[in-house]
Amino acid sequence: DIQMTQSPSSLSASVGDRVTITCRASQSISSYLNWYQQKPGKAPKLLIYAASSLQSGVPSRFSGSGSGADFTLTISSLQPEDFATYYCQHSYGTPPWTFGQGTKVEIK
Amino acid sequence: QVQLQESGPGLVKPSQTLSLTCTVSGDSIRNGVYYWSWIRQPAGKGLEWIGRIYPSGSANYNPSLKSRVSMSVDTSKNQFSLKLSSVTAADTAVYYCARQGFDCSSINCYYWFDPWGQGTLVTVSS
Numbered sequence: 036d037i038q039m040t041q042s043p044s045s046l047s048a049s050v051g052d053r054v055t056i057t058c059r060a061s062q063s064i065s066s067y068l069n070w071y072q073q074k075p076g077k078a079p080k081l082l083i084y085a086a087s088s089l090q091s092g093v094p095s096r097f098s099g100s101g102s103g104a105d106f107t108l109t110i111s112s113l114q115p116e117d118f119a120t121y122y123c124q125h126s127y128g129t130p131p132w133t134f135g136q137g138t139k140v141e142i143k
Numbered sequence: 144q145v146q147l148q149e150s151g152p153g154l155v156k157p158s159q160t161l162s163l164t165c166t167v168s169g170d171s172i173r174n175g176v177y178y179w180s181w182i183r184q185p186a187g188k189g190l191e192w193i194g195r196i197y198p199s200g201s202a203n204y205n206p207s208l209k210s211r212v213s214m215s216v217d218t219s220k221n222q223f224s225l226k227l228s229s230v231t232a233a234d235t236a237v238y239y240c241a242r243q244g245f246d247c248s249s250i251n252c253y254y255w256f257d258p259w260g261q262g263t264l265v266t267v268s269s
Contacts, residue, residue, distance in 0.1 A: 036206075078262050081256065122190060126253060134192070
């Protein structure tokens with residue numbers, strides 16, 4: 036199975052900050068990388084697919100980049116509603132498709 | 144607007160079989176466009192893909208669970224289901240159903256999970 040490793044596991048930031056989360060795959064996965072946001076007690080919500088494509092309805096302050104094995108999710112100006120846990124997930128090749136362990140974004 | 148809703152027992156005894164159903168509204172499973180998946184999340188932990196099923200009944204399972212998992216689909220009720228046998232406390236988790244979306248506009252096909260159901264907590268305990 037392809038392992039997905041996110042860093043950091045958690046971070047503290049203030050409203051208005053630029054936030055960057057990294058996801059590394061255990062092998063090259065081209066651009067087969069998705070990002071999700073999960074708030075407590077809620078289901079994950081798709082933010083980015085194919086590494087850099089913004090899901091419809093997702094604010095433009097979210098962006099994704101990368102290819103191969105290294106990927107980044109950036110929030111350009113953190114808003115109060117962005118405090119949540121973020122997961123990357125690969126969709127390369129045949130199943131199983133695995134998720135990163137998550138990055139919790141907390142209020143500073 | 145597509146919505147998914149999980150249902151089933153919230154408490155299952157060890158060694159028994161966990162059974163859940165996902166009811167889809169706003170889309171027809173019978174259309175044969177999408178795969179339909181199950182994903183779980185133990186409390187305070189990450190997400191694990193369990194498997195997916197196509198309307199024809201063709202399914203793929205996570206090898207880590209393959210010996211205990213089966214999925215089925217009922218297009219007449221617009222539902223798909225999960226069975227996980229011989230459960231232990233390690234199977235205690237929130238179980239989500241999700242549609243597997245895709246984009247095949249380029250030479251590659253990209254897949255993702257969206258939308259998701261709200262999730263249902265299943266506890267394995269005697």
